[in-house]
Amino acid sequence: ELKEGVINSVRSDVRNITTNKIRAVDMEFRKIDGLLRLTLGEPDFNAPELVKKAMIKSIEDNESHYSTARGSIEFLKAAADFLKRNYDLNYDPRTEILSTVGSTEAIFSSLSTILEEGDELLAPSPAYPLYEQLAHVNHTKMVYIPTNDTNFVLTPSKLQNAIEQHPRAKAIVLTYPNNPTGVDYSVEQLKELATVIAKTNLLVVSDEIYSTLNYVGKHVSIASLLPEQTIVLNGVSKSHAMTGDRIGFVAAPRDLISQIVKIHQFAITAVSNPAMAGAVAALNQGDALTEKMRQEYMKRRNYLIPEFKKIGFDVAAPDGAFYLFLKIPADQNQDDFAFARELAHKALVGLIPGSCFGPGGEGYLRLSYAASEETLHEALRRLQNYLA
Numbered sequence: 001e002l003k004e005g006v007i008n009s010v011r012s013d014v015r016n017i018t019t020n021k022i023r024a025v026d027m028e029f030r031k032i033d034g035l036l037r038l039t040l041g042e043p044d045f046n047a048p049e050l051v052k053k054a055m056i057k058s059i060e061d062n063e064s065h066y067s068t069a070r071g072s073i074e075f076l077k078a079a080a081d082f083l084k085r086n087y088d089l090n091y092d093p094r095t096e097i098l099s100t101v102g103s104t105e106a107i108f109s110s111l112s113t114i115l116e117e118g119d120e121l122l123a124p125s126p127a128y129p130l131y132e133q134l135a136h137v138n139h140t141k142m143v144y145i146p147t148n149d150t151n152f153v154l155t156p157s158k159l160q161n162a163i164e165q166h167p168r169a170k171a172i173v174l175t176y177p178n179n180p181t182g183v184d185y186s187v188e189q190l191k192e193l194a195t196v197i198a199k200t201n202l203l204v205v206s207d208e209i210y211s212t213l214n215y216v217g218k219h220v221s222i223a224s225l226l227p228e229q230t231i232v233l234n235g236v237s238k239s240h241a242m243t244g245d246r247i248g249f250v251a252a253p254r255d256l257i258s259q260i261v262k263i264h265q266f267a268i269t270a271v272s273n274p275a276m277a278g279a280v281a282a283l284n285q286g287d288a289l290t291e292k293m294r295q296e297y298m299k300r301r302n303y304l305i306p307e308f309k310k311i312g313f314d315v316a317a318p319d320g321a322f323y324l325f326l327k328i329p330a331d332q333n334q335d336d337f338a339f340a341r342e343l344a345h346k347a348l349v350g351l352i353p354g355s356c357f358g359p360g361g362e363g364y365l366r367l368s369y370a371a372s373e374e375t376l377h378e379a380l381r382r383l384q385n386y387l388a
C-alpha cells in the first residue's frame with residue numbers, strides 16, 4: 001500500500017495515460033472460459049533450431065557481459081545485410097545501425113530523441129497505439145490523418161494538407177504493412193509520398209516490423225527513396241517468430257543514430273548478448289522460416305476473406321502482416337467495444353475493438369490470424385452460428 005499522497009509523486013501525465021489498450025482487452029478476455037483468442041499479434045510458430053543453438057552457444061561462451069551500446073558487430077552487420085538483401089538499403093553497420101530491445105524500444109528511443117514539448121507527431125489513422133502513448137509522454141500532440149475514405153491508404157494530398165495544417169509536426173510515423181489494416185505501399189505510392197516529404201524537414205519514422213509478410217508483391221522501404229529523412233525500424237519478432245527474445249534495430253543516417261544511441265543507452269545500456277546471437281542466426285540463415293510463415297499466413301488470409309464476407313463482414317484483403325480489419329455489420333448498431341465484448345462472452349471469440357487503434361478504427365474489429373487453421377475454422381463456425 002502506498003502512503004496517502006505518495007501516488008502524487010508519479011508524473012501526472014503518466015498516471016493519466018492508459019496502459020496498452022490491446023493488452024488490456026486481451027487480459028480482460030483471457031478470463032473468459034473456452035474463449036478462442038484471436039487478439040494478439042503473436043506468431044504461432046517457434047524460433048528455428050539454428051536460433052536456439054546460437055543462443056545456447058552464446059551462453060556457453062560466457063557472453064554474459066555487457067555488449068557495447070550499439071550492439072555486437074555481428075548483429076549490426078546481420079541487420080545491415082538483411083536490409084541490403086531484402087530492400088536494397090545501404091547502411092554502414094558501424095555507424096548507421098543500432099540494436100534495440102524489440103522494435104518497441106526502437107520506436108521509444110527514436111521518438112524520444114525527436115519529440116519535445118509543443119511538437120506534433122503525424123500518423124495515418126488507424127495506427128498502432130504505442131506512437132500516441134509515446135507522443136503523450138514526450139509532451140507532443142498526436143495528429144491523426146484519417147484514411148477511412150481512401151481504403152486506409154495515406155494519399156499525397158492528405159499528407160500535403162496535414163503538413164500545411166500542422167507546421168509544428170516534427171515527424172510522421174508510417175507503418176507498412178500496417179497494423180491493424182494490412183495496407184502496404186507500392187513503390188509508386190511511396191514515391192509520391194516521398195516527393196511531398198522531401199520538400200519539408202519532416203522525419204519519417206518507418207515502422208517496417210511486418211516487412212517480410214507481404215502477400216501481393218514485394219515490400220519497399222521509403223528509405224530507398226528518402227534516405228536522409230528516414231529512420232527505419234525493424235526486428236526479428238514477426239519475421240522470425242522471436243517476439244520474446246526482444247531484438248529489434250534502427251537504421252538511419254549516422255548523425256541521427258549518434259543521437260538516438262544516447263536515449264538507448266540511458267534507458268537500457270545494451271541489449272542481451274544471447275538474444276543478439278540468436279537474431280544474428282535468424283537474420284543470416286532464417287530466410288526459410290520467414291518464407292514458410294509467409295506462405296502459411298497467406299493461406300489463412302485467403303481462406304478467411306471470403307468466409308468473413310459470407311457471414312456479413314465487409315473486409316479488404318490485407319497486403320501484408322497477419323490481421324483482418326473487419327467492418328462491423330451495419331445492423332449491429334453498437335460500438336466496437338460493446339460488440340467485441342458481446343462476441344467474446346457470447347460467441348467465445350476474442351477480437352480487438354478497432355478503437356484501440358485511434359479514432360480511425362471505430363466500427364471495426366481486428367482479428368489476428370497468427371493462429372492455427374483449426375482455431376480459425378472453429379472461430380468462424382462460432383461467429384457464423386452466433387450471428388445467425
Ligand code: PLP
Pocket residue numbers: 041101102103104105128175179207209235236237238243247248
Ligand atoms: N510495431 C508494430 C506496428 C507492431 O504491431 C508491433 C507489435 O505488435 C511492434 C511494433 C512491436 O514489436 P516488437 O516485438 O519488435 O517490439
